Amino acid sequence: MRRRARVDVRAVWAACSVLLDYPTAGLVDSLDDVEALVAGERHLAGLVTHLRTRALPELQAEYVATFDHTRKCALYLTYFAYGDTRRRGQALVRFKEAYREAGVAWDESTGELPDHLCAVLQFGATVDVDRARRLLTDHRAGVEMLRLALTSWRNDDGSTGSPWAGALDAVCATLPELRGDEADAVRRLVEQGPPAEEVGLDGYGPALIAPATLSVRS
Template sequence: MKDEIAELLVVTSRFLDYPDQTFYRECSNLDAYLRKSITSEELHSEMSQRLMPFFSLELKDLQELYVETFDYKEKTGLYLTAQELGDSRRRGDALIRLQKLIADMGFEKVGIELTDYIPMLMELLAVAPENEEIHHLKRRLAYAIHRIFTHISKNNPYYQIFDALMTHIFEVPSSEEISRLVNEREEADLDELPYPMIYR
C-alpha cells in the first residue's frame, strides 16, 4: 500500500505542476505513462479515468485552465504556508523552517518554486522515510489539499486529482484543526491605497 501511495503522489504532483511541452510529451500517451508509474491495475484504471479529461484540451487551453484555477486565487493556491497563514509575515519564518526540515532529511529543493510548493512537497512525501516530522507535514498538507479541494468546481478536471488525493492518501482534517488554522490565517489587505500607484 505504501508503494501505491508513493506512486499516486508522484503522478498527481506531476499533473499539479504547470503544464508545459515536456508534460504534454511525457503524458500524451496516458495509459503508457500510468503503466510506467503505477503498478496497481485497479489504481491505474481509476487514475486513467480521472486524468483523461486533461487530454481533451489543447496545451494552451490547459495552461489557461491551470492559471485560472491556481494562480492569484487565495483559496486554491498551491503553496502550503499561504494556505495555512494567508497574507502573514509569519510565512517567511515558516518557509525557513520548512527549508531546514527538507535539508535535515538529506533532500534539497530544486527548481524556481518556493519551498512550500505543494506538488514538490507531495514528491517529498513519496520518497521520505516515515518519521514524526513527515507525519506532521502530511497533516499540514491534508489541511491545505482539503481546503483547495472544497473550493474547486466539480466540473474542473483538477477536481479529480484532489478527489483522488483525499480518497487515497490524506485524511479530512478535524473540525478542531480547521478552526485552529482558520484563526491563524491573515487575509490580504485589499483596501484602497491612499494614493494612486503608477507603473512604468
C-alpha cells in the first residue's frame, strides 16, 4: 500500500482555512505568511499564485460562482450528507457540541454555519486537531465530493480544474484514504447529488460566506 508523506497537519489546515475563505484584501495581504507556513506544500502553490496575481473583484466573482452557486461545490460539510432536509439541523448541532467539548463556543453573530469547512479547519489548526479530524472523517465522502467537483471544474477559457482544487487536495492528503462504503457514498453523490427536501428548512440553507469565528469561553 502506498504510504502517504508526513505533513504538518495543523499548518496545512491553517493555511487552507484562509485560502478557502472568501477573498478579501486582508486575505491577499496575508499570502506571504500563508506561503511561509506551508513552504514546499505543492498542492497549494498554484492557488497562492492565482490569488496573488488576479484582481480582487475578479477573485470574488470567481469564488461566488464556484462555491455559492454550485451545489456540488458547497463548503458546508453536512450539506453533502443531508442536503436541504430536516436531518441537517441535528447534524449542525453535533458540530457545535464538538466545539463546546473542546472548550470553545460557536459565535452565532457571524451568521455562518458551524459545518463550514474553513471553520472546521480553523478549529483543528488552533484548538483541537483530533476532534476536527473526527468531524472531517465523519464527512469524508462530502470532502471527497468537493475535491472531485473542483478538480473537474470547467473554466471560462475551456481548461479544467478550479484554482481552489489544490486546497482540497491538501486537505484530503491529511485524511485517511476512502474506505469502500465511503467510495460508494461518493459515487452516489456524483450520480444523484445531495438529498433535497422542500419544506421546514428555514435557517439551514447556504449562507453568504463570511470569516468563521470561534470565541473562547470565559
